[in-house]
Amino acid sequence: MRKFLAIALLFLPNAALCETAHPCFTLNPNSNPTAAKAACTDYLTSGERSDEDRGEAYANRGIAQRELGQMRLSVADLTKAIDAFPDPRHMRMLAWTYRELGQPAKAEKLYTRVLKTDDHWQAWLSRCVVRQDQEKFAEAAKDCEQAILRDPDNLDALFFGARAYNFLDQGRRALPLASKARQLAPDDPRHLIEYVWALQLSGRREEARREARDGLNRFPNHPDLTEFLKLSN
Template identity: 30%
Template sequence: MKGFVFFSLVVIVLSPVAAHADAIDDNTLCYEQFSTGNDKAAVDYCSRAIESGKLPTEDLVAAFINRGVALRNLGQSRRSIVDYSMALKHAPKDAMIYANRANALRDIGELDRALDDANMAVKLDGKRPASYFVRGAVYEAQSRFDSARRDYMQALSLDPANRDYQDHILALDAKRAKQAQQGGGMR
């Protein structure tokens, strides 16, 4: 009888630990699927991890971010904005989350809100090249080409080997040259 009581007690005590481990495992699987490009599976695993209610705050933030990125990759930018907003409730000073949400807002044409988020990303971490790059992309979407170029150049100065930054500057310069050749100036 004592052995049975002890066994039952262990099961009761370990049950929350097992649920926590399952949530962590789902979160890990979410990241693995996301990093290999299987966005639908990433959304499923992240959703299970989030809905478990068992993730520590840091892991919950990661799950919201990863699911947000996967959703955006699947063309569901509005849903990704919700996830980034939830992540920001737990990590309000994370520049990367603001930059991610700015990209999703830009996707749906909410350029003023996107610029607000991009500005916050730069304010929170002025050494993060991706924040400048995202803000440059928002400026470009707003046809503010001088500001876009300035931010792309800042991103490149912080990460000189980044080919994406170089390519965007070259593409923007080509666009500006073509526009000038056609007689319309670009700001």
């Protein structure tokens, strides 16, 4: 059985939404979480703030805490962000944190809530991912198609869309997605892996094995290509 591949979707802070130049909003909580957490704690404890700015500060601190592995604190701060200012971005952040906590059903529910009012490609893509976590591949494929409609060259949406169709044994539907992703990112082996599975499931078995063998020349000892050749033998 094929293994699930982890994905790290980037959720960046939106400092431009805040008028202040405080480090809480200028530091990147993904790449500099320790400093961002300290800056946002300082900001939140040093005076009156607007609801929007408090929400942004709690969200940035929540992201920083997630990067530091402080997941429960992250959930608490992202919940405070939503309470202060119910921005769909904060809800998407919280939903992905639930996913990282191993609670995909809870994440799916929150993404569904977000999509009722905010038709954003990232929510469609993320719900596609958490539905695949739960092996809801038919629903996931539809979500990834919606993400692709809104962001046609999004590599994550193309990858997870192809993956969902492959798990549904619908290689012909996976093939154009995986093929496009390969063209856009030829050095990313994950797209080649979905491409060879799509070929295999479309009945093009010899071509699939040839592509996989060629892929091993480019990506030596790649475990998923090796696994494919074993399973398709």
